[in-house]
Each structure stands twice: as C-alpha cells, then as structure tokens.
Amino acid sequence: MSRYRSFFLPVLILIILKIIFLIPVFDSLEYKAQDSLFHMRGPRQISEDIVIIAIDDESFSALNTTWPFPRDYHAKLIENLSEAGAKLIIFDIEFTENSRYPESDKLLANAAAASNNVVFAGKVLHGKAHGDPDQLLTPIGDIVANGSPWGIVNMNSDSDNAIRKYSLFEEMDNHKYYSIGVAGLANSRLYQSDWADHLHSEDAHLTVANHKIPIYKHNKAIINYYGPASSFPHISYASVIDDSTMAMPGYQGIEFDEFYSIRDSGILQDKIVLIGATIDELHDKFPTPFGGEWTPGVEIHANFIEMVQNGDYLYAVNPWLYMLLEFVALLLLWFAFRKLKPQLSVLALLILFALQYLLAYYLFERQSYLIPIVQPVLALLFIYVASLICHYLDSLKEKRFIRQAFQQYMAPELVSELLKNPKKLSYGGSLQEISVLFSDIRSFTTYSENHSPEETVNILKEYLTAMVNVIVENQGILDKFVGDEIMALFGTPLPLPNHALNACKVALQMREKMTELQEKWRSEGKESFEIGIGVNTGSAVVGNLGSEQIFDYTAIGDTINLGARLESINKEYDTPKHIIISEFTYEHVKELVEVRYLDEVK
Template sequence: QASLDWGKKEMGLAWPWPREIYSALLDFCARGGARSVAFDVVFTEPSFYGVADDETFGAAIGRTRAFVAALYIGGETAGDAAAWPEGVLEPWPVFDGLSDWLRTRTARAHREVRAAFPVPELVQPGLAWGNVSDQPDFDGVFRRAALFRVFDGRAVPSLGLAAWLADQKAAGSNVTIRLEPEWLHVGDRRIPIDRRGRATLRFLGRSGTHPSFSAASVIQSELRLREGGEPVVDPETLRDSYVFFGFSAPGLLDLRPTPISRVFPGVEIHTTMLDNLLSISYLRDARSGAVVLVTLLLAFLSGVAVTLGRKAWQNVVAFAVFLPIPLVAGFVGYRAGVWWPVAVGETAVLLALVGAVVVNYATEGRQKAFIKSAFKFYLGETIIDQLLADPSRLTLGGEKRELTIFFSDIEKFSSFSERLDPTRLIGLLNEYLSEMGEIIKEEGGYLDKFIGDAIVAFWNAPVAQPDHAARACRAALLCQRKLAERRAEWQEKYGAEVKMRIGLNTGDVTVGNMGSRDRFNYTVLGDAANLASRLEGANKAFGTYMMVSESTWMKTGGVFAGRELSRLTVVGRKQPVGVYEPTGLPGEPRPEWHADFERALHLFFEVKFGEARPLFERQTEDPASRAYAERCRMYMANPPAGWDGVWSLTEKG
C-alpha cells in the first residue's frame, strides 16, 4: 500500500502502473546479483499505456538472469488458453514419471483444462514458467501448495519451485525431477507430496518473516543509482537471493488465510515453499489410519471420563485434560516434521465430551423445557437459547441493571373500543399485539406484559445486550412502520384507525422474577420504567408518536435519524429530561426541515420567542412545530419569569 501511495504522490501514477516502471525493479535486482526474480503477477492483458510499454518491460525481462514469469492454470474459467501456445517456450525441466502419475484416479479427477498466459511481448527467450494458481483446504485455509500443475501434458512448476530451477538452469546445472507416489524428487532433494502433487508447508511465522522491501523503495534506489545518488536500499542486500515480486495491499486481492494468519500475502506462500525446499523442511501428512485410530481412542476415553464423573468439577477436569491433547499432538508432530490434523481430533474429542455431558444432564431437560414453555411468549428464540445455557438467571429475586424500557399505547383506544362489539375489538387487539410483539422479540426484547392495549417490554435482561438502546429504538421504528402498513386494512376490517404512541427510556431498574413461588412474573420496577410510561403520554403534547429520553438517545450513539424534541418535566417527576424523536433507521436520511426545527428550538431555549416563532410556523404539517409556535405566541404575550427552557407537563397524557 505504501508503494501505491508513493506512486500516486511522487510519480503521479494511478494503478495499474506503467509496466515500464518494473524495468527499474529488474535492473536493480540484476545490479545486486539476485539468483532469480519471480513475478507473482500474470500480465494477461496488454498494458493500458500501449504496446511500447509492454515491449520495454519485455526487454528488461530478456536481460534479467533467471526471470520467472507467472501463468495461471486451472479449470474452465482459469483463462483463454486450452492448449500450450505454439512457439511459446516449454516449461523446464521435464518431469520423469509424469505419464504414470497422470493415469492415476486423483490426477484424472483434478485435470486442469485452461490457462492464462502473459501477453506475447513479455514472453522472452530464456525465461522460466511458474504456476501461481492453488486451492485451499476444505475449510478455506492454505496449508498446502501444489509443487506443479499439469496443463496440456506439461508439468509446470510452482512459482517457488520455478525460482530455484531457474537459478539452476542459469548456472548450467542439469536438474532432474522425478515423480513417484508420495514423493517428488528434485535433484538430490526429496519432497513429500499428496496424491494431488501438493506439499504441506512449514510456515516460519507471520507475514514479513522473510526480508521484504516495498516496490517504491527498490524503484527509487535504482533511479538514484542511475543518477549517481544514494539508494534507499543497498543492492548488495539482494546478493545471491531469490527475489519475489507480489502484492500485499488489501485492495489488490492477493491475501490468503493460512494456519498462522488470517491475512497472509499470496506471494509469501511461494517464498515459504522455496524456503522449505532449500532447507528440506516440508511437512509430511500423518498416516490416515493412525489419525483415525488415535482420534477414535481419544474420543472414547474422553467420553468415558465425563460419563463416570458426574459432578460439574469432574467434567471441567475432563475437558481441561482431553481438549488440549490433539493440540499438543499437532505441536509435537509439527516439530517432528509431521502434519497432524488438529481440527479433526479437537472436533471428535469435543463432540464426545459434549455428548457425554448431555447424557449426564438429561434430567435437566425438564427444567429447560419449562424455561422454553414459560418464556416463548415473551422472548425471541435467540434469547431463549441463551437462557437455556444459564438457567440460574431465573432464580426468584431481582438485581439492579440498566435497561431500556418500551411503553406503548393506542391513541384514543377508549373511544373506538366503545364503538366496537367485543368480538371485533378482541380480534383487532389480538392482531395488533401479535404484530407488535413479534417485532419486539425479533429485535431481542423481552415482552413483559400486555395491559389492555398497552405494551411493556425491555432490553438487556435477562440476557445482557450492550446495544440495548439501539435495539429498542429499532424495534419502535419497525413497530410504527408495520402499523402504518396494516392501518388501512384494519380500518376497513374493524372500522378503527389504529395509531400508537411509544415512550422509551434507559436507566437503572430492578429486574427479576417477582411473585410467589408458584406464580411469578419476570418484570421491572423503578423510576426509569415509570418515565418510559410518562414519555409515551408526553407524545400527546407535541402530536408525536415516538419519544425517547436523552439517556436512550445518547446510548444509541446518534446512529438513528431524528430530532431533539424538548426538555420537559413529567407528572410526578421534578427533574427535567431531554427528549428526542427518532424518525429513521441508521443510514436513512432525516427530513431537511429538521434543521429549521432545531434552529428554532435553540432560539426557543434562549428565550428568543420572536425569532423562533416564524421558523416553527414554516412547518405547517408538523404538530410539534405548531405546538411550539403556539407556545411562542403565549410567551411573547406573557413572558415567563425566570424561565429555564423546560416544558412542564401537567397531565399524564
């Protein structure tokens, strides 16, 4: 990434760079006496800067000792070439035993049918070919690398192997490669491989284990040396080294997950392969029969240990003893040059331990069934699952905890409840409460109770939810939207226009199971819960349908669209509270006129009623603006003495 930034800032180069600039990089490697230079880039498309740009780069390739060009070999979508291009240099050397290997069932099942080659201007006499395609294991992790891929009957070495072979060829060495079951003989070196020709890599550490330099520093060094200046990197650093060029910037999409890092540059997989070759330190896969036998034995012993030890501390000891064994076996095997599949052993032991625990605690199933049946009407399944994992949270009693409380009521419910017959009234209420209740549960809320048409719910209990305020605001907005969707249908069906007001507040309350031993309810008590109810009623003074306290609004982090509504005191509470009206989910725009409202509100708080009133009167469709405009007129006629900007409510709503 630093090189990309340098190219843009110092050279005015956007990505992709002109290929001519890589010539300086190759010349620097030649100046330093590198053994070979391998590019982990397949230049399949002509340069954006024209054919001359490719020709300049190709000329630099031609004068580079032991240059390794990348090609990509794979399936139907790998590239345009279905056969080795006529007149293109053949890979070197020829693999002895390749024809026998190609007749194996595994080789036939993994035939490579397409390849991507560089543009012709870059294919120079004397270069070597290195394959850069590879496949991860079943879990998406790159533990192994193919030492070669076969395309059109030709074995093409991997980039790492090709870098070494190119140096040997340039030095005049006659290297032979012989392919045998489970082994690849490269000169006097013997590398263990699987049936697909892959070697298990011994990673030496995280990214950066091998010395690396940014492309920018190397290119700058060559340009300075040409002008007689001091280089950023001493070219002697590359003496007798194998040089690889590749990408590590996240945006260039050549990062791979490996056993030691989730983000590992693909080019360093090739350098690891070469390092293993030079040090003869590839890993051998453990015999499958031995893996199966040891895994089954460990699973059996761990299961027996838990079954015999029925006490909780005995189960903990069994987990502590048996779970690390596959990990230790993997570490010991790694030190001995053997790859032991840790995940297989860990999975088997864990399943055995958990299975035995389930058997031991089968009697607890009745308790869990009770929890599920008792709470399925109040909580979503995700929260219930967490409760099942820790039933002790349901002991009779309570605790002090910060919750966000939701209180809602249907506007003018008493008026139309008197008009509807009982059957239609109950039908309407059941539909309404079901729709709203499901949304609350889906957002992780606890559905405390229905009080006629009122809904009481809360978040952050019985299971902790760090984002409880945001969950509650989201649920409130979604409830209002669902109600808007169903309003016309219910009006036609039941003859009632249903609108609801919602109040939200966040604060410390007492929460727990309250009641007798035989009959109890998980609920909340406290001033914070009462305030949520008061805020629901306070909507009436402003003509709004959703009001949240300042404590709730601040807890959401300001991610919701909305506006500050007022500072008010409610009946039964002397302490003023700031209130807000959420109007949209995170990422949704807020209405433009909110800015005028907020300016007017600040003027109102500053006792500038004459300036605030015209701004409020602009929003003729907004009940809150109309309420403020009326209050401005009242205060202008009778200025309040010692007014502190607080709107005092005298009714519960």
C-alpha cells in the first residue's frame, strides 16, 4: 500500500467510527464501558456537608396522606430545619401551581422568606421536538414575590436514559435559567444576573461562588458520582416535621417527637439539606453509572453539589486533540501490524485492548479525565482487520508472483512447498550447501552459423525444453539460460537432503535424453550436436540477488565458478559421457555411482 493510502486509512476509519457512533446502540456501549470505570473505582468517601430529607415510605405511613403533601407540612419542615441549624435548604419538589389552599401556599412562602436560605425548583419544558413553544414553570407567585431563589430541575439523560451529565442551565428566550444545584451553591437568582459572560464553549467554565465548574457541551457538567443510590445520609421527611406541634396520624396517638432528637444530635447543623422523593411511586429515580437500584433525582443533585464543593470534576478530553492523537496512534499501529506476523498481531491486539482500558482507568482515577473506550477499541479492531486483509492480498500477490516465476523451472511440489514459505525468496542471500549443474552445447556458434536462424531457434527450443523437463522432474530448479548454456541448482530454495545425487541423476538423464534427440534429429535429416555437463557441490550464497525492482533468484561463489569450469573442460579430456563431477559431489554419492578419477582441476 502506498504511503498516501497508509495516511488515508486511519482517516477513513475515524470517519466510519464517527458515523457508527451516531447509532444509539454504539453510544450505549460507550456509556456502559465508561460506567465500568465507576464500578472499578467503587464508592468514594463523601463529606458530611450534605443530608437528604427523604420523602419515603415511612413518611407516607406516618403522615397517612397522599401526594402531594399539604404545603403547610413543607413550611413546618423549613422551620424545623432552620431551627436545627441547616445552612442551605434545597427543594427538589416543584411548587409551580397554586394549591387549593391559599393559606398553605402563603405559609410555605413566608417560612422560606423567614429562613432566607431556601432554594425552590422550577423547570423549562422544551417543546421544539413536538413543534410546541418552550414553557417556563416557575415557583408560585407567593414564593417569587417573597424573593426566594429558585433553580431548574431538568434532567438530561443519555441515549440509554441514564443521567451522567448535570444540566447547569437551560436556555429560553435568550435567558439562562440555572439549576437548583448552581442556584443553591450561589444562593442567588442567577437567571437575573449577567453571568452568561462566563459561558462560551466546551472549554469554558461557569464560575459560582469561587467554584470554576468545567462546562461540557454548552450547558452541562459531567457528574463524578460518589456512589450508587443511598450514598448520602438520609433522614425521613416525617421524622423532621414530627415535633410537639405536629400530629402524626400514622403513629396512632403515640408521640415520638423525633425532630428534637434530630435537632439535638447536631446532624443538620451547618448542613446543605436537599428534600426530594426516594420512593418509586413518585417516579423521580434515574439510572446512573453505578447501575443497580435507580438513584433518586435529589441524590443526583447532591452528587453534583458534593463534586463542586470538593473541586472533584471530571473533564472530557478535547475532541480535536483526541482525534489527532487517535490518528497518529492508528497510523503507527497500521505500520506495526503490517510488519508483524498475523499470529503476533492477534497477541498485540489483545494487549492493546487491555492497555487501552488501563489507560482509560488511569486517566479517570488519577487525572479526572473521561476518554472514550469502545471507540478506540473498534479503531484498533478495524486497523487490525485492515492489516489482515492487506496481509492476505500481499500473500496472494506474492504467491502469484512465485508461481509465475518458478512453475516453469521447478517441480510443482517444490513450488507448492515454496508457496508455504515465501520468505525464503526475500531480497538478499544466505550461505547454503547446494549442488550446481552446468550444461553447454559443444561448438554451438559454428552450428548456428551453418543453419538458418529459424532452424537454430527450433532445435535449441526442443533441446532446452527436454533438458529443463529432466531438471524439474528431479526437484532441481533452472537458474538461468546463458545462450545455449543451462545452469541448474539443487537443494534450494527448499532443502533437499540428496541434492548431489539428484544432480548426478539429472546429468545422466540429460545424456540419455540427448541420445534420444540425436537419433530423432538424424532420422529427420537434421544435424545434431554434443553437450558437456559439469556438477559441483559446496557452499554458495543463494537468494534473490537481483535489484529491488528485478527479481533474480540465483547462486554465486566459488562453488558455482568451479561447476562452470568442470563443464568447460569436458572437451579437453574428451570424457566418454561428457560428464565431470567434482570430488565434493563425489563424497556425497560415492556409494551410489561409478566414477573414474580424471585429474586435479583448479
């Protein structure tokens, strides 16, 4: 694959991943993977600054009433919480409509005004999805008129309905309406201020009472949850309003007056108190990263406030920086996978999967960064599969080249074996023990001068075809033709234990085939010729010794030179069979062939 294609592949993978993660199921997989980081870290120690006043089963039993509770109950709650020393009181209960009892509404508003530390709940209803206008639900007029601050309680869930981000504010008619968590921390009506100057982009912060809250995607903060449901201390709503002035129908005439013991214990002194429903019937529970039992909305607000007070924020990595790093990583991995064998690539892939998760956990636990987990894993998988495909295509190309290069000069079984290990043909040479055979036509120059080019080519073609067939049938390879000379190798590119014997067999069979051809040519009235053969055995440098552009599988060295010399001196000694082998070849075949000592040749 060209260099430009190598750069293009990671870009293509990143584009595909961006498209894939538009599908909700992949988003959900990413969320679940990131949720596992919370499980792996486990619940954390929380401060003692926050207490939940729970509207629970006990409260309904003790008060023996239905929802919504009378608002004078809430007024009593504010009075008792103030008496117990609560620093801040936040209602995760909406009082956006007047009740049937105006006096009860006034009691609630007046109690809040007297306490001067109560934050109420409102909501922005977005109707754009249904073509309806947005609607702002504010606390009732008596509460607003008395100057009590309020904030919105909008919960923005992810595609799997879990709450992982906290809505810092909602926008409507060019106004920003802040959440009860933000309003509580500032203890002022931020929606009337000019704090919008602090809100710009994903990299901006919302500054609240000396706290710089990192903003995620325009108006959210990632919640760094401290634990599953019930991580914060709970006190039953009924217990707080149970004093000497409050009758508890559900207690059947028994006076517990639980509030006084709560007050005297100091458990509410200087605490941020959040009031909200914790029972399933009021449908104010949501899934969170910790899974298991759904978490009441009031506890989600508590997690946010605890996080801000501790400065324990979670940050999302800059998406452009992350994409750049991912591109560089994919590019490096692409080149690495292309170099590795497929078997090693699988092991490397599994190790990278584990390292990716460990990196995500390290950044989450130690650096407070939340990075994608599934997306890079899929990217790794894609780059691995792409490398496998390229390995396969390269293998097909390599095998096709080998088959085309050798099938005419090598036995089919040798070609098949070579295809199983193409690396034997990689560029460069290695020292191997082989046998080499040279064959040459005697006085062929004179022969060609006495015959027409067509006659010369035809008889040469017939001769070379017959000789090559003999070589291939005996597991040799044709190295090259040099004019009318033949050079054949035995014992390479695949090992051949009896390469010297095979070379000798080929020499004898070539002589037999030559005799047949001579008889045939004489019968056809053609002039024949003689050949000389030389065989040598020894070490030679063997391999692809051509250029990087031109393949040339051959052998070089003294062993080859001596083989050529033995062939050429046949005419000097006028050997009967016109075959000369070296003493090195003889040492390998002396028990199997008959020879005659000829001379010492250098």
